[in-house]
Amino acid sequence: GQQLNQSPQSMFIQExxxxxxxxxSSSIFNTWLxxxxxxxxxxxxxxxxxxxxxxxxxxxxxxxxxxxxxDSFLNISASIPSDVGIYFCAGLRVDSNYQLIWGAGTKLxxxx
Amino acid sequence: NAGVTQTxxxxxxxxxxSMTLQCAQDMNHNSMYWYRQDPGMGLRLIxxxxxxxxxxxxxxxxxxxxSRLNKREFSLRLESAAPSQTSVYFCASNNRxxxxxxxxxxxxxx
Numbered sequence: 001g002q003q004l005n006q007s008p009q010s011m012f013i014q015e016x017x018x019x020x021x022x023x024x025s026s027s028i029f030n031t032w033l034x035x036x037x038x039x040x041x042x043x044x045x046x047x048x049x050x051x052x053x054x055x056x057x058x059x060x061x062x063x064x065x066x067x068x069x070x071d072s073f074l075n076i077s078a079s080i081p082s083d084v085g086i087y088f089c090a091g092l093r094v095d096s097n098y099q100l101i102w103g104a105g106t107k108l109x110x111x112x
Numbered sequence: 113n114a115g116v117t118q119t120x121x122x123x124x125x126x127x128x129x130s131m132t133l134q135c136a137q138d139m140n141h142n143s144m145y146w147y148r149q150d151p152g153m154g155l156r157l158i159x160x161x162x163x164x165x166x167x168x169x170x171x172x173x174x175x176x177x178x179s180r181l182n183k184r185e186f187s188l189r190l191e192s193a194a195p196s197q198t199s200v201y202f203c204a205s206n207n208r209x210x211x212x213x214x215x216x217x218x219x220x221x222x
Contacts, residue, residue: 009152031209042116042202042213043155088154092209099170100211104154 006103012111019076021106023089031092032072034063038085084110116214118203124220125193133188133217135203143206144186148199193221
């Protein structure tokens with residue numbers, strides 16, 4: 001099935017470190033979304049991006065819509081324990097009827 | 113305003129049993145979706161309903177049926193459960209692009 005290439009699969013970081021993850025595709029997208037899923041919960045939207053080159057922040061989170069429209073990046077600055085969870089990217093292709101295509105997720109773990 | 117609600121939260125079935133997963137949203141959204149989530153696989157779309165009265169297959173529809181009962185409710189039915197359907201099932205809804213998710217139903221098929 002169609003999926004975005006999301007990397008890394010998992011990250012082990014120290015509290016206070018910055019985090020970067022990305023999603024890439026061979027297709028062109030109109031919209032990129034970044035979600036976070038806590039254990040036992042459904043995904044919750046963090047940031048939505050609608051234009052190529054757009055850079056949007058939500059607190060310590062910053063996401064960018066790649067210029068080529070085929071990729072997106074999420075950065076988390078100064079990570080804290082509550083940042084642990086799984087981060088998903090999702091994209092809406094130019095030829096889509098509102099069906100999102102999802103990455104496989106990046107699992108963020110903070111080392112004690 | 114409860115958002116998207118799902119019942120049940122947990123279910124254990126024997127192979128061959130049937131069951132229906134319920135989903136409701138109170139945000140007046142037109143579109144609703146059913147996903148399954150398996151470890152390392154992200155979210156895979158089973159079925160979706162772009163508007164009341166319409167349903168379409170997603171990426172992994174085999175073994176499932178859906179009903180868009182009205183604008184609020186979208187149910188997922190397993191007619192004859194198989195162990196391969198052990199998963200976490202999420203319902204979502206949206207009006208434009210941003211999808212809002214329910215808390216999930218954890219299904220174990222023995």
